[in-house]
Amino acid sequence: MSAPSGLDPHAGSSRTVWSPGTRRVDFGRRVLVLRRRRVAVRLDWRSVTVCSVLALAVACLAVLALMTGSYQLSPGQVVSALTGGETGLVHDIVVEWRLPRVLAALVFGAALGVSGAAFQSTMRNPLADPYIIGFSQGSYTGALIVILLVNGTYWQLAGGALIGGIATSVAVYVLAYRRGVQGFRLIVVGIGISAMLSSLNTWLILRADLDQAMAAATWGAGSLNGISSAQVAFGAACIAVLLLLAAMSSRPMRQLELGDDAAAAQGVRVSATRLWLIVLGVALTATVTAASGPIAFISLLAPQIGRRLTRTAGITLAPAALVGALLCLAADYLAQHVAPTPLPVGIITVMLGGGYLGWLLITEARRRP
Amino acid sequence: MSTHTSAVDGPSAAGDAPKSTPSPSGSRLHVESATIGYDKRVISRELSVAIPDESFTVIVGPNACGKSTLLRGLSRLLKPSAGQVVLDGADISSFKTKEVARRVGLLPQTSIAPDGISVGDLVARGRYPHQGFIRQWTEADEQAVLRAMDQTSVTDLSHRLVDELSGGQRQRVWVAMVLAQHTGIMLLDEPTTFLDITHQIELMELFTDLHHAGHTLVAVLHDLNHAARYATHLIAMKDGHVVAEGPPAEIVTADLVHEVFGLRCLVVPDPVAGTPSVVPLGRERPPAAPTTETT
Numbered sequence: 001m002s003a004p005s006g007l008d009p010h011a012g013s014s015r016t017v018w019s020p021g022t023r024r025v026d027f028g029r030r031v032l033v034l035r036r037r038r039v040a041v042r043l044d045w046r047s048v049t050v051c052s053v054l055a056l057a058v059a060c061l062a063v064l065a066l067m068t069g070s071y072q073l074s075p076g077q078v079v080s081a082l083t084g085g086e087t088g089l090v091h092d093i094v095v096e097w098r099l100p101r102v103l104a105a106l107v108f109g110a111a112l113g114v115s116g117a118a119f120q121s122t123m124r125n126p127l128a129d130p131y132i133i134g135f136s137q138g139s140y141t142g143a144l145i146v147i148l149l150v151n152g153t154y155w156q157l158a159g160g161a162l163i164g165g166i167a168t169s170v171a172v173y174v175l176a177y178r179r180g181v182q183g184f185r186l187i188v189v190g191i192g193i194s195a196m197l198s199s200l201n202t203w204l205i206l207r208a209d210l211d212q213a214m215a216a217a218t219w220g221a222g223s224l225n226g227i228s229s230a231q232v233a234f235g236a237a238c239i240a241v242l243l244l245l246a247a248m249s250s251r252p253m254r255q256l257e258l259g260d261d262a263a264a265a266q267g268v269r270v271s272a273t274r275l276w277l278i279v280l281g282v283a284l285t286a287t288v289t290a291a292s293g294p295i296a297f298i299s300l301l302a303p304q305i306g307r308r309l310t311r312t313a314g315i316t317l318a319p320a321a322l323v324g325a326l327l328c329l330a331a332d333y334l335a336q337h338v339a340p341t342p343l344p345v346g347i348i349t350v351m352l353g354g355g356y357l358g359w360l361l362i363t364e365a366r367r368r369p
Numbered sequence: 370m371s372t373h374t375s376a377v378d379g380p381s382a383a384g385d386a387p388k389s390t391p392s393p394s395g396s397r398l399h400v401e402s403a404t405i406g407y408d409k410r411v412i413s414r415e416l417s418v419a420i421p422d423e424s425f426t427v428i429v430g431p432n433a434c435g436k437s438t439l440l441r442g443l444s445r446l447l448k449p450s451a452g453q454v455v456l457d458g459a460d461i462s463s464f465k466t467k468e469v470a471r472r473v474g475l476l477p478q479t480s481i482a483p484d485g486i487s488v489g490d491l492v493a494r495g496r497y498p499h500q501g502f503i504r505q506w507t508e509a510d511e512q513a514v515l516r517a518m519d520q521t522s523v524t525d526l527s528h529r530l531v532d533e534l535s536g537g538q539r540q541r542v543w544v545a546m547v548l549a550q551h552t553g554i555m556l557l558d559e560p561t562t563f564l565d566i567t568h569q570i571e572l573m574e575l576f577t578d579l580h581h582a583g584h585t586l587v588a589v590l591h592d593l594n595h596a597a598r599y600a601t602h603l604i605a606m607k608d609g610h611v612v613a614e615g616p617p618a619e620i621v622t623a624d625l626v627h628e629v630f631g632l633r634c635l636v637v638p639d640p641v642a643g644t645p646s647v648v649p650l651g652r653e654r655p656p657a658a659p660t661t662e663t664t
Binding site: 040042255265313 | 508
């Protein structure tokens with residue numbers, strides 16, 4: 001194999017390879033080792049392949065979404081509009097009208113996927129995500145209060161949701177805190193707080209007049225309808241920073257999966273790392289929720305689907321992000337173009353999620369008779 | 370902090386075993402009148418223990434005597450509420466966490482192998498304290514992992530899933546992970562507890578090999594006879610304090626066993642190794658052999 005310099009000549013070998021002086025660790029799967037100057041990384045071949053395919057699928061689906069609508073376009077027109085080759089109506093339709101929504105679905109989906117991955121990994125529980133521990137109900141409470149009290153603008157609504165969701169997460173964390181936070185206790189406390197807030201929300205809606213209740217219900221279902229490019233740009237900038245921070249925390253996150261003691265003995269600051277990952281997860285979900293309302297279940301599904309596709313040990317961020325983007329795009333496409341009347345994207349993801357939970361219950365019940 | 374000279378430092382992870390360079394005091398790792406416990410429940414008060422360099426130290430004692438707590442203190446998993454744990458001449462809590470992890474390794478009582486992880490992958494996780502965001506898998510990492518797997522005879526299992534292994538094999542893999550961490554000092558918390566007798570002995574022999582290769586080992590064990598046969602330094606604990614410490618041949622007596630465990634016994638020479646061997650007397654049974662018994 002003639003390899004470019006820096007690229008390990010044994011890349012892609014699946015068994016221990018003997019060659020003069022060098023022996024390679026057999027990981028039981030193909031790995032790709034890149035060593036050049038100060039950089040030395042090991043990539044999992046299957047993960048790289050799966051991520052490439054997912055990225056391609058996301059791109060195709062995005063083009064399809066940009067084509068579809070009351071004014072049907074060809075793939076060529078979409079690509080040329082995106083690369084600046086079109087002016088006039090086609091440019092307006094693709095770049096001004098449809099692109100913000102497609103970008104929002106893509107970026108928000110990725111954010112939700114990573115958010116769920118951070119939660120499920122730190123809590124070592126496939127049922128953990130920010131929404132399950134009370135974030136969605138809390139942000140809904142915040143949004144409801146804004147709608148009821150000040151009949152707020154988009155940004156006020158976003159602020160209310162942000163404050164409500166974050167306050168709930170902090171409350172859940174503090175209530176679940178006993179010599180550090182354990183995943184299971186956090187989830188149980190979160191479900192309890194969620195249930196309480198849910199009844200509070202019902203009470204708030206009952207007090208509202210019809211218009212307010214309608215607005216609240218639309219927001220609460222999670223929708224990308226009427227999202228503006230300014231809103232998308234702001235959300236995407238926040239999410240880009242958060243995703244970068246998450247990527248930098250992925251190694252300690254992976255180490256935490258070995259158990260608190262083993263991770264601590266290997267130099268991970270366990271409590272600080274766990275809190276940091278929870279903060280990142282909540283911040284990602286908060287950004288999405290503030291912009292679009294709660295889009296449930298993507299954060300729950302994406303990490304698990306990603307893990308099953310890559311067959312890695314533990315949860316990894318990149319597949320979770322790509323699956324999240326794909327799911328959110330697909331759900332929004334279904335909600336807009338396939339459903340008999342346009343629906344909020346959140347309704348589709350809840351349906352997907354319900355199916356997933358049912359499947360999980362059935363397979364878990366089979367595994368433990 | 371840069372004054373701590375230790376051969377464990379540096380990127381020389383490949384090749385040779387990490388030598389625990391003897392410190393002037395003869396103990397790189399010791400506890401100085403420390404109070405260790407959980408929250409308000411104090412387990413040990415005013416505890417002072419030194420781990421002799423290049424020893425195979427075994428800590429024994431009845432359940433809840435504070436032996437695992439001591440090990441957690443030595444590995445910085447528990448911070449003493451008073452006193453200090455000293456590593457290479459400085460308070461262990463003054464080090465960065467990763468720096469401690471480059472000097473002291475720990476095999477915890479329970480660890481979790483993520484679903485679907487292969488042996489090679491798990492052992493490679495032990496390299497964490499030597500890695501960084503852009504330096505995740507250097508040649509030194511690769512060689513240290515290979516060497517750790519060779520030493521624990523798990524190289525042939527490298528591609529297998531950890532879930533598929535027997536208990537004895539799995540424990541060897543965990544030891545390999547700690548070995549890959551390449552620390553001069555290794556702490557082992559009840560490493561043999563859930564294994565059958567053959568695998569227990571196999572693992573104890575492995576620890577002896579590692580000790581001969583230059584590691585300082587500290588293990589918490591339940592089996593007194595294993596402790597007496599394999600340890601070079603024995604620490605007997607009861608109610609959070611040290612009752613006796615020293616070479617097993619000098620300190621293991623029927624009196625000590627009675628004092629620490631409340632067990633009447635004979636101590637006879639192990640017919641194979643010649644080390645002290647504890648034979649329990651049981652109820653209502655007078656000692657049959659008049660050799661070294663007391664009580």
